[in-house]
Amino acid sequence: MYNNRYFYFTFFLFILNQVTSYAQHETLSVSGLVLDTQTNEPIEYATIAIMDTQSKEAITGTISAQDGRFSLETDATNFYIDISFIGYSTKTIHTFNRENNRIDLKTVLLEPALEGLDEVLIQAETSQTVFKLDKRIFNVGKDLSASGASALEVLNNVPSVSVNIEGAISLRGNEGVQILVNGKPSVLAGDDGSSLGIITADMIESIEVITNPSAKYDAQGTSGIINIILKKSEKRGLNGSASLNVGVPNSNSFGLSINKRTEKFNLFSQLGFGIRTYPTEYESINADLIDDITITNYGDSEFDEKFGNILIGADYYINDRNVITLSGSYAYEVEDQTASSEFYQTDASNTVTDRWHRNEYTEATNPKIRYELQYKSDFKRHEDQTLLFSALGNYFRKDQTSQFDNITTFGTMDSFKQQSRTDYKLEDYIFKLDYTHPFLEHYTLETGSQYTLNKVSNDYAVSDFAGGVWIEDPFLTNVFDLNQNVFAVYTTAAYEANKWGFKLGFRLENTAINTLLETTNQSDDQNYTNLFPSAYTSYKVSDDFSLQLGYSNRINRPSLRQLNPFSNIRNNYNISEGNPELQPEYTNSYELTSIQKYENISFSMSLYYWYTTDVIEYITVSQSNVSVSRPENVGTNNTIGFEANGKYSPLKWLTIHGDFNFNYFDRKGLFELQSFDFTGNRWTTSITAKVKLPADFDFEISENYNSKYETLQQTVSAINFVDLGVRKKIVKGRIILNLSIRDVFATRVDETTTTQPDFYLYNSRQRGRFVNFGISYGFGKGEAMQFSGQRR
Template sequence: MKRVLIFAVVNILFFNILTAQPGSGQHGGAGDFKGEVSGQIIEKHGSKPIEYASITLFKMRDTSLVTGTISDAKGYFKMADVPGGRYFLRVDFIGFVRYSTEIMVNPKNPAVNIGVVKLEPFTQQLGEVTVMEQKPLVEFSLDKKVINVEQNIVADGGSATDILRNTPAVSVDMDGNVSLRGSTNVKILIDGKPSTLSSNPADALEQIPASSVQSIEIITNPSAKYDPEGMTGILNIITKKEKRNGVNGMASIGYGTWEKYNGSLNLNYRVNKINLFAGYDFRSEQREGYRSHKREMTRNDTVTYYDIYSKTERDVLSNSVRGGFDYDINPFNSLTLSVNYRNGGHPGFSDGNYLIKDYNYNIISDYSRDETSVKDDNISTDYSFNYRKKFKQPLHTLGFDAYYSRGNFNEEERFTEEYYYPLISGLNQKSIDLSNRQNLVLQSDYVYPLSENMKLEAGLKASFKEMDSDYKFYNFDTLFSDYTLTALSNHFIYNDEVYAGY
């Protein structure tokens, strides 16, 4: 909308310049004296400031254009270095009646303030008009950038990862790892709440279909309530919620190249103060990628060259089921209860060739390494309860959130290495990782706006985390033709309790 207004204002100023008569070269008898003209432009009904209003100044003697400007976000304007003389001032803005007044700038009245100008809306009887609003792809606010997924063609298929690949300041590598402003230390939130999937952002984004995402918030300067210590930023994934009354449903199915399939079904029933919602998403995709690295490393004045070539293929599969309800107690109080279940994985393999040379380009080592993901099962369930209280003052809110999530991860990978130079025995290894994670968070937040650009935030938070990771690493024993457990295996149990306030 701002772009349209700016374009219109520029056209008005341009038209005024073209239609103005050449000046006589005089300054109304005031010599070389210079003054200023200022004021404020608002709407007559509602007293809302008008931004980008066109203010132009013309000489009374010959109606030639002297200067012009536009109003700021609060409706104020100022024109400096105005030669002394008698003028008429004109205010124009699309949809409002033009305003004109006479002013005098002289040494006795060097700073002319015309006060508050209230523009009258221009009314005209029209036929039926259909107004359609479309959100921009990217919106900016004081503390975050919002990516509206509905305006992204990727929303017709793919995952949240595909959306981020086309997002400024965000990078996603071939393995789905996300980095924000060059750092991979990114926190993943879903509807403002943590998930067990946040321990592996690549898996989290791959298992969320783009069709179920309304927007993605990129928060690069998070407040204390997000526990931002050590974090480069936060990616908050906002899922879709239907707001229309009655029964609503939407189903979609898609197919793309590289054996890419996706489908979704969303149902919603809203009556009076209660809203029930449920949905299912499915996605299957085959991915193939190639990577080439050339690296020069100097250590203790010794130069070593590395040439690495690799190929990766993965089968991505994900299912997501969600449901819950919203209850609007009254216009100022509401609560939400929801459940979200996901399962999926991306088994596949990676083949790599490694060539290492010395400073004379003599081969030091030449070998290949294959990594195969035999099993990759990720299952997570999130439970969420939210209460919100709104006060009469805009942005004045009190909230309470309770969410519990648990995830089970079962992964098995196999590694083989074959040496071409020197001719030594290769490796045959495998790893099995069985992990269980649980996370319970209780949090209350209070927000009080102090001004347009300042607000007070306060809150309490209690967090409980449990993780049980049983990692086993095996070497293949050619004597017994079987895998044997190695000392690299470990069983890691972690419990964490945090109580905080801000």
């Protein structure tokens, strides 16, 4: 019995060996279809690997086509199949049917792997910062690109950059930062940053942080630049987000963002609409120190805004090296504002002599159109050799009417009514051409040009109600036209080795400005040409410590509000107006920065010096308790300062951001034979703690403090306020719940005082506490992009 069993067993092994030996010479065909388990969309470029069972190493493999299908052949006999794609859980198949030397896997569904970030951090490439001559580059690694994070979350991982829980972006504690996409303004980088919600981490190649911009960039002053570099042709299928927000005061909005990538096209769109309310409490005191007459005003206002917007765009990939982008957006806003103010006048004995109400009713509509065309070409010769052309257009219009009723409740002052009308139109066009040419091994030449056209028309009228009819006031009625054209050319040359490098650049700008008051035929023409040099050098002490030294010359051209001579009659006793003869400011900026990285700390310190000429300051004069503020060019300003900012993660669940900025200034000014020489200092600091709590809760609290400081005539009071927020992810990050509170203790009050020999002014303004709750749902491959469509 035993011998028979042994014989049969031996015979079985012999037959099996023969069959196996024969099969080793047979070729197997493996095919199938890879789909997203949630959207049923095909997954292009998924990796299909034939893995050896014993060694666990890949024997052969392929990638899926645009429709998700794949096919490959193998001679292996002892194997299993792995199917994977970035951002998805790997599918491992050990059991499959062979028929006629074919294995048909039919449909393979991949599940997004949103919860596996910690594992990816261990196995995959991590994000890192590279120090360049005039900027820092944060290369986005797989730890972020595979996580389904939004562009805002990527920015929050960049040293010196902070994004609060509402999505507001700041650079070294300053929110006045310009956001670029691929080196240029874009409809994806609007002022509120909400359009960034349709950019996911896997679309981003790197983030460039520029604190002292070179000659390549517009010489118009800015606190810094954040440039988001998108990958050339990543095909990621469909992803998007829908958001709903409610708040107190009224802050309700809905937003929808969608992005779809195919082999030739990247389609993106965004839709949003909502209503918001901004309440304000204010107080002002106008004291005539000669006649001892004081007018005090206190009241509140409510600004209601209804808005809707839509954005549509597409990238078309002509081939691997050429891409065209066309995009546009349209927004429409309806504004209503009501204000109720109480005025009273007192004499030298502090006795009330007159009292009256002033009520305001304002309505406005604002259509906005923005569109963009871009062409980018990469050269085969070098990966960094590029040619970029872009054209950006912007149109904005405001039709506004206001009515003011003064009702006397005590005293002899007559009641009266006023009306104001504004028909405002703005058109901006930017044409930009940039070429980058690397040569030899360490040298790069950049050159390009930019043409900017600004056209503004403001038809403004003030009318008084008399004799039952409205009569326009000729002294407060006019049409103001502004045309500003800026043409610029630039070139930079750089040498950059492993340890040391330098970069020199020159930018030549010609500015032509024409202002015209049509009714009175008053015009002012300005035409000037400026050369703006820049120079940078850096030394890399080690991989974790670098020094950067930079110089740039900048210009700050007056804004429309500063040039427009019309008076604001919202408060007849505190009037502000523009100055069409205002000249631009010029600043020489020097900066020495050290950047240090430790295992869980990034720290930056800067010493800076600014020398500014033709400084723009508001000069206030007062007569008969009516103060008029007007911008003027007054002298020079020397500023020396120190700035430090850092990001510290002592624990996996805790990250602390801190910013501190101190500067000392020395002003030299003379205006209408009056000396305005003075010295002073100011400092700001902020600290933010971000805590990851169990059950996918995130908590954030930040405190901000701005010190008291002085201008030519004013003293600006200190401000201290606290913001906090809580966020909860559910359904593997597909849904995000968010609660945020701005100015938790309602301590953010803007206060200014002006003390002069013949008058005293005091003004305060407070918005109060804002509470907002939002829910966002993400579909496709990414997490929910919170606050998409929300307008600030």
